[in-house]
Amino acid sequence: xxxxxxxxxxxxxxxxxxxxxxxxxxxxxxxxxxxxxxxxxxxxxxxxxxxxxxxxxxxxxxxxxxxxxxxxxxxxxxxxxxxxxxxxxxxxxxxxxxxxxxxxxxxxxxxxxxxxxxxxxxxxxxxxxxxxxxxxxxxxxxxxxxxxxxxxxxxxxxxxxxxxxxxxxxxxxxxxxxxxxxxxxxxxxxxxxxxxxxxxxxxxxxxxxxxxxxxxxxxxxxxxxxxxxxxxxxxxxxxxxxxxxxxxxxxxxxxxxxxxxxxxxxxxxxxxxxxxxxxxxxxxxxxxxxxxxxxxxxxxxxxxxxxxxxxxxxxxxxxxxxxxxxxxxxxxxxxxxxxxxxxxxxxxxxxxxxxxxxxxxxxxxxxxxxxxxxxxxxxxxxxxxxxx
Amino acid sequence: xxxxxxxxxxxxxxxxxxxxxxxxxxxxxxxxxxxxxxxxxxxxxxxxxxxxxxxxxxxxxxxxxxxxxxxxxxxxxxxxxxxxxxxxxxxxxxxxxxxxxxxxxxxxxxxxxxxxxxxxxxxxxxxxxxxxxxxxxxxxxxxxxxxxxxxxxxxxxxxxxxxxxxxxxxxxxxxxxxxxxxxxxxxxxxxxxxxxxxxxxxxxxxxxxxxxxxxxxxxxxxxxxxxxxxxxxxxxxxxxxxxxxxxxxxxxxxxxxxxxxxxxxxxxxxxxxxxxxxxxxxxxxxxxxxxxxxxxxxxxxxxxxxxxxxxxxxxxxxxxxxxxxxxxxxxxxxxxxxxxxxxxxxxxxxxxxxxxxxxxxxxxxxxxxxxxxxxxxxxxxxxxxxxx
Numbered sequence: 001x002x003x004x005x006x007x008x009x010x011x012x013x014x015x016x017x018x019x020x021x022x023x024x025x026x027x028x029x030x031x032x033x034x035x036x037x038x039x040x041x042x043x044x045x046x047x048x049x050x051x052x053x054x055x056x057x058x059x060x061x062x063x064x065x066x067x068x069x070x071x072x073x074x075x076x077x078x079x080x081x082x083x084x085x086x087x088x089x090x091x092x093x094x095x096x097x098x099x100x101x102x103x104x105x106x107x108x109x110x111x112x113x114x115x116x117x118x119x120x121x122x123x124x125x126x127x128x129x130x131x132x133x134x135x136x137x138x139x140x141x142x143x144x145x146x147x148x149x150x151x152x153x154x155x156x157x158x159x160x161x162x163x164x165x166x167x168x169x170x171x172x173x174x175x176x177x178x179x180x181x182x183x184x185x186x187x188x189x190x191x192x193x194x195x196x197x198x199x200x201x202x203x204x205x206x207x208x209x210x211x212x213x214x215x216x217x218x219x220x221x222x223x224x225x226x227x228x229x230x231x232x233x234x235x236x237x238x239x240x241x242x243x244x245x246x247x248x249x250x251x252x253x254x255x256x257x258x259x260x261x262x263x264x265x266x267x268x269x270x271x272x273x274x275x276x277x278x279x280x281x282x283x284x285x286x287x288x289x290x291x292x293x294x295x296x297x298x299x300x301x302x303x304x305x306x307x308x309x310x311x312x313x314x315x316x317x318x319x320x321x322x323x324x325x326x327x328x329x330x331x332x333x334x335x336x337x338x339x340x341x342x343x344x345x346x347x348x349x350x351x352x353x354x355x356x357x358x359x360x361x362x363x364x365x366x367x368x369x370x371x372x373x374x375x376x377x378x379x380x381x382x383x384x385x386x387x388x
Numbered sequence: 389x390x391x392x393x394x395x396x397x398x399x400x401x402x403x404x405x406x407x408x409x410x411x412x413x414x415x416x417x418x419x420x421x422x423x424x425x426x427x428x429x430x431x432x433x434x435x436x437x438x439x440x441x442x443x444x445x446x447x448x449x450x451x452x453x454x455x456x457x458x459x460x461x462x463x464x465x466x467x468x469x470x471x472x473x474x475x476x477x478x479x480x481x482x483x484x485x486x487x488x489x490x491x492x493x494x495x496x497x498x499x500x501x502x503x504x505x506x507x508x509x510x511x512x513x514x515x516x517x518x519x520x521x522x523x524x525x526x527x528x529x530x531x532x533x534x535x536x537x538x539x540x541x542x543x544x545x546x547x548x549x550x551x552x553x554x555x556x557x558x559x560x561x562x563x564x565x566x567x568x569x570x571x572x573x574x575x576x577x578x579x580x581x582x583x584x585x586x587x588x589x590x591x592x593x594x595x596x597x598x599x600x601x602x603x604x605x606x607x608x609x610x611x612x613x614x615x616x617x618x619x620x621x622x623x624x625x626x627x628x629x630x631x632x633x634x635x636x637x638x639x640x641x642x643x644x645x646x647x648x649x650x651x652x653x654x655x656x657x658x659x660x661x662x663x664x665x666x667x668x669x670x671x672x673x674x675x676x677x678x679x680x681x682x683x684x685x686x687x688x689x690x691x692x693x694x695x696x697x698x699x700x701x702x703x704x705x706x707x708x709x710x711x712x713x714x715x716x717x718x719x720x721x722x723x724x725x726x727x728x729x730x731x732x733x734x735x736x737x738x739x740x741x742x743x744x745x746x747x748x749x750x751x752x753x754x755x756x757x758x759x760x761x762x763x764x765x766x767x768x769x770x771x772x773x774x775x776x
Contacts, residue, residue, distance in 0.1 A: 001565075001630040003403025008396060014647070015391025177389075209627040212611040212635055219603030226599060239597040242389040246647070247600055255643075259402070259634070 001209045001259035008253050010146045011172040014246065016238075018174050019050060019136070023058035025172050029132040030090025033062040034083055036104045038069070038096040042138065045182055051095055051136065063087055065103075071153045071160060071274050071281070072099040072106075077117045080107035084131065094135045094170075098142025098151075101135050105150035105168040108133050121152045121163045130167030138179045140244040141191030141282060143198060143252035145173035153275060160275035161366070175249070177241035185232055189340035190282025192228035192244060196221060197270075197285040198251040202262045204296070204304060206371045210259040217256045218311045223247045225312070229339045263371035266292050269380055272359040279349050286342040287349065290333035291387040296373035297325055304372075305329065346387045356384040389597045389647035396641050398534045399560040402634065404626075406562050407438060407524070411446035413560050417520040418478025421450040422471055424492045426457065426484040430526065433570055439483055439524065451475055453491075459541045459548060459662050459669070460487040460494075465505045468495035472519065480521045482558075486530025486539075489523050493538035493556040496521050509540045509551045518555030526567045528632040529579030529670060531586060531640035533561035541663060548663035549754070563637070565629035573620055577728035578670025580616035580632060584609060585673040586639040590650045592684070592692060594759045598647040605644045606699045611635045613700070617727045651759035654680050657768055660747040667737050674730040675737065678721035679775040684761035685713055692760075693717065734775045744772040 013021045026033065033055060042048045055062050065080045083089065084107060094104035108131035110117035120126045135145040144150070148168040153160040183191070203217040223243050230240040250256070269292070270284040297305055306321040309328030337344040346352075360381040369375040375383070401409045414421065421443060430436045443450050453468045471477065472495060482492035496519035498505035508514045523533040532538070536556040541548040571579070591605040611631050618628035638644070657680070658672040685693055694709040697716030725732040734740075748768040757763040763771070 001403070001627065001634070003406060004400075006398075006400035006402065010394075012392075012394035014394065015389070018391060209630065211614060211627070212607065212631045212638075215607030215610050216604055219600065219607050222603050223600040239389065239599070242597065242647070243600045246389070250600075259630070 002207060002261065004258040006254065006258060007166075008146065008169070008255075010169045010253075012146065012175060012249065013172065014175045015242075016176060016178055018176050019054065022051065022054045022174060023060070026055070026060055026091060026093065026134060027058055029134070029171060031060055032087065032089050033060050033091040033093045034065055034080065034089040034107070035062050036065045036068060036080065036092060036094045036096070036100055036107070038067070038100050041182065042095055045179070047095060047136070047138070047179060051093070062093070063089065068096065068100045068103045070097075070099050071278055072103045074106075074118050074121065074152055074154045076103055077106040077110055077152060081110045081117055084111045089131065092131050092133045094133065095138065097137065097139040098144040101137065101142070101144040101170070102150040102152060104133050104135070105130070105144070106152050106163070107131070109163070109165055109168065118154055121150075121154075121161050124163045124165060127163070127165040127167070130165055133168065133170045135170045135173040136179070137173065137175060137245070139183050139187060139191050140180055140241070140248040141194045143195070143248045145170055145175065146249040146253040149252075151271070158275050160271045175245055177238055177245045180241045180245060181236040183235070185341070186280070188231050188235070189228065189342050190280045190286070191248070192224050192231075192282070192340060193286040193289075193336055193342055194282035195244065195248045195251045196224045197266055197282075197289055199224075199256060200289065201264045201267060202256040202260060203308070204301070204372045205260040205262055207260040213256055213259055215311075220247050220251055220256070221312045225335060232340065261371050263369050263373070264367075265369050265373065265375060268363055268367050268369060269383060272362055273346075273351065276355055276359060277349070277351055279351070283342055283349060286336040286340070287344065287346055287387050288383065290329055290336070291383055293329040293332065295379065295383050295386065297322075297329070298373070301373060346384070353385065353388060356381055360384060390595060390649065392646040394642065394646060395554075396534065396557070396643075398558050398641075400534065400563055400637065401560065402563045403630075404564060404566055406564050407442065410439065410442045410562060411448070414443070414448055414479060414481065414522060415446055417522070417559060419448055420475065420477050421448050421479040421481045422453055422468065422477040422495070423450050424453045424456060424468065424480060424482045424484070424488055424495070426488050427455070429570065430483055433567070435483060435524070435526070435567060439481070450481070451477065456484065456488045456491045458485075458487050459666055460491045462494075462506050462509065462540055462542045464491055465494040465498055465540060469498045469505055472499045477519065480519050481524070482521065483524045483526065485525065485527040486532040489525065489530070489532040489558070490538040490540060492521050492523070493518070493532070494540050494551070495519070497551070497553055497556065506542055509542075509549050512551045512553060515551070515553040515555070518553055521556065521558045523558045523561040524567070525561065525563060525633070527571050527575060527579050528568055528629070528636040529582045531583070531636045533558055533563065534637040534641040537640075539659070546663050548659045563633055565626055565633045568629045568633060569624040571623070573729070574668070576619050576623070577616065577730050578668045578674070579636070580612050580619075580670070580728060581674040581677075581724055581730055582670035583632065583636045583639045584612045585654055585670075585677055587612075587644060588677065589652045589655060590644040590648060591696070592689070592760045593648040593650055595648040601644055601647055608635050608639055608644070609700045613723060620728065649759050651757050651761070652755075653757050653761065653763060656751055656755050656757060657771060660750055661734075661739065664743055664747060665737065665739050667739070671730055671737060674724040674728070675732065675734055675775050676771065678717055678724070679771055681717040681720065683767065683771050683774065685710075685717070686761070689761060734772070741773065741776060744769055748772065
């Protein structure tokens with residue numbers, strides 16, 4: 001097990017009706033908030049009225065920044081920074097999915113940066129301070145409500161990059177699984193794939209001594225496998241939504257990654273898909289994950305894939321590890337495509353091979369993929385090709 | 389899944405050589421520390437010199453409170469409070485096992501209480517504030533380095549009670565698995581039983597919707613089953629010590645209990661053993677746990693015990709749930725007695741039946757055991773009897 005620092009300062013108020021803590025908690029951080037949200041879903045669900053009502057009752061003045069889109073844009077961050085500076089905002093309250101929360105995090109950091117906000121995405125060392133952030137997530141997916149990471153896209157340069165800072169940990173998040181009852185089928189499926197991909201990125205590591213973390217990772221995978229399809233079948237199944245929601249936070253808050261090195265291969269490869277094609281992140285991950293697994297399968301990695309088959313998919317132990325590994329990868333593909341109904345190829349996402357060269361170039365320019373299965377430009381290109 | 393609040397503010401610096409952060413971290417909380425420890429083991433190991441050297445180099449003045457014993461006494465807490473008040477101590481630094489850490493927590497709370505320190509053990513509501521606490525644990529067992537609980541014994545009244553307060557969460561803990569290489573065989577075994585018992589107390593709950601938490605609990609149990617015996621065989625096996633040490637923290641920091649009700653039956657029953665006989669807590673738990681499991685096995689609980697057999701002990705699923713449950717309980721008993729070499733009966737601990745009536749009385753007077761298997765005075769008496 002590698003050395004690690006554990007520090008997860010975000011407070012979570014989890015469960016039915018927990019919005020009751022919003023007024024008291026928000027007042028700890030300020031009297032002027034910027035309410036950040038996406039499209040119309042929080043208005044349709046009544047959550048907008050509920051939140052703004054509580055802010056008013058508690059004497060918290062607020063401004064609004066709506067219209068955050070999936071794969072959130074730096075232009076929206078700039079807009080938020082201008083509002084914060086003009087009005088002296090003290091608290092950023094993100095109500096929505098990961099894009100909304102990530103936008104809040106980037107605004108919170110960029111407010112304290114003198115240059116253009118994109119600079120703090122390109123170089124996290126430029127982040128010196130972050131406005132307090134609070135979240136009310138409405139989908140189980142990115143886990144952004146309990147981590148210190150923001151992923152932001154630049155529509156001009158076609159870049160999608162992540163940045164992070166300790167101050168980006170939300171101060172608190174209110175997680176009510178009932179808010180996710182109305183998440184559409186395809187988004188529920190993509191969110192489940194996103195959670196599983198976060199777990200895979202930690203699980204498939206070259207480090208072997210972190211036994212406990214591997215078993216925790218398997219716990220989360222089993223949870224997604226059980227409750228992803230259950231939430232599709234029955235969108236208002238509280239137990240399913242609650243388990244998925246808590247899994248989404250634990251998948252990426254650090255718990256699974258402590259004591260190991262993670263390569264974050266599939267995320268890095270997927271980010272270029274989203275940057276060029278604006279695909280749903282989780283759908284892109286679902287396509288790329290089994291292809292990456294097949295590509296990564298070799299003498300060094302086969303035992304880990306076999307272990308995955310035994311511990312997660314319930315295969316009997318023993319027997320040929322390659323057979324176990326291949327069967328586990330096939331189970332993963334089937335789960336994404338059949339049980340969750342996600343696309344199985346880039347073709348289904350409307351993506352051709354035109355830009356694979358440029359995309360592969362940018363993957364390796366951004367990040368050297370080491371560890372479990374090192375990947376160079378050609379490898380990444382091959383993975384895109386195999387995913388067509 | 390029940391509603392819950394997640395808040396684990398303790399920072400952990402985990403791994404080899406992490407003592408390097410002590411000076412910088414300690415200075416955040418004050419310039420005068422009380423160094424609290426147990427017997428001579430930290431002198432023999434060199435840890436005493438290492439810690440005091442770092443405090444001196446960093447200009448942190450310190451006083452000392454040594455001689456904390458297992459099942460730590462309120463008299464030692466009183467002694468610590470007097471030192472803190474006389475010298476204006478700002479930080480409590482506990483170096484040792486759970487008893488040392490619990491003593492620090494109780495001192496930290498009692499310093500701010502005008503009456504006798506035992507009052508804040510009897511009634512946690514009397515705790516208003518707690519001095520900052522830092523820990524360097526030297527055994528994997530209680531998990532006290534990452535929770536907000538202190539268990540203190542009163543030698544006059546023969547009571548052993550727990551108290552807690554949010555301020556009792558240590559500010560930081562430095563966890564170096566190498567410090568546990570020198571833990572003797574019987575203490576390593578008892579520590580492993582203590583960790584497993586913490587997990588069992590959350591795992592065997594009447595709540596059924598917390599699927600994720602149950603899988604996390606199984607991850608910790610599998611870790612103990614693998615690495616407890618490994619640490620006995622090879623005391624300086626870093627991987628074994630590291631996995632046990634991190635399991636000890638996660639077993640009781642809240643992670644497993646969120647979203648469920650736990651009865652803490654076996655701990656409550658064991659506390660009276662320790663109160664009257666001063667037995668090693670983990671050894672008492674190892675004796676009582678399988679007996680409690682047998683007593684708790686009924687139509688309401690059989691499925692959970694069967695699930696435990698399948699998911700933790702690797703039994704094939706299907707078949708008679710009672711047979712699976714009984715086999716899982718027997719595996720638990722064998723693990724404690726054969727694999728860990730712990731006692732299998734109260735007789736082996738030198739305990740007769742003389743005080744069972746009084747002990748059972750006090751268990752139920754202190755706490756109503758509800759939930760998974762409700763227990764009244766007679767039930768507790770029967771469990772003591774069956775454990776003879």
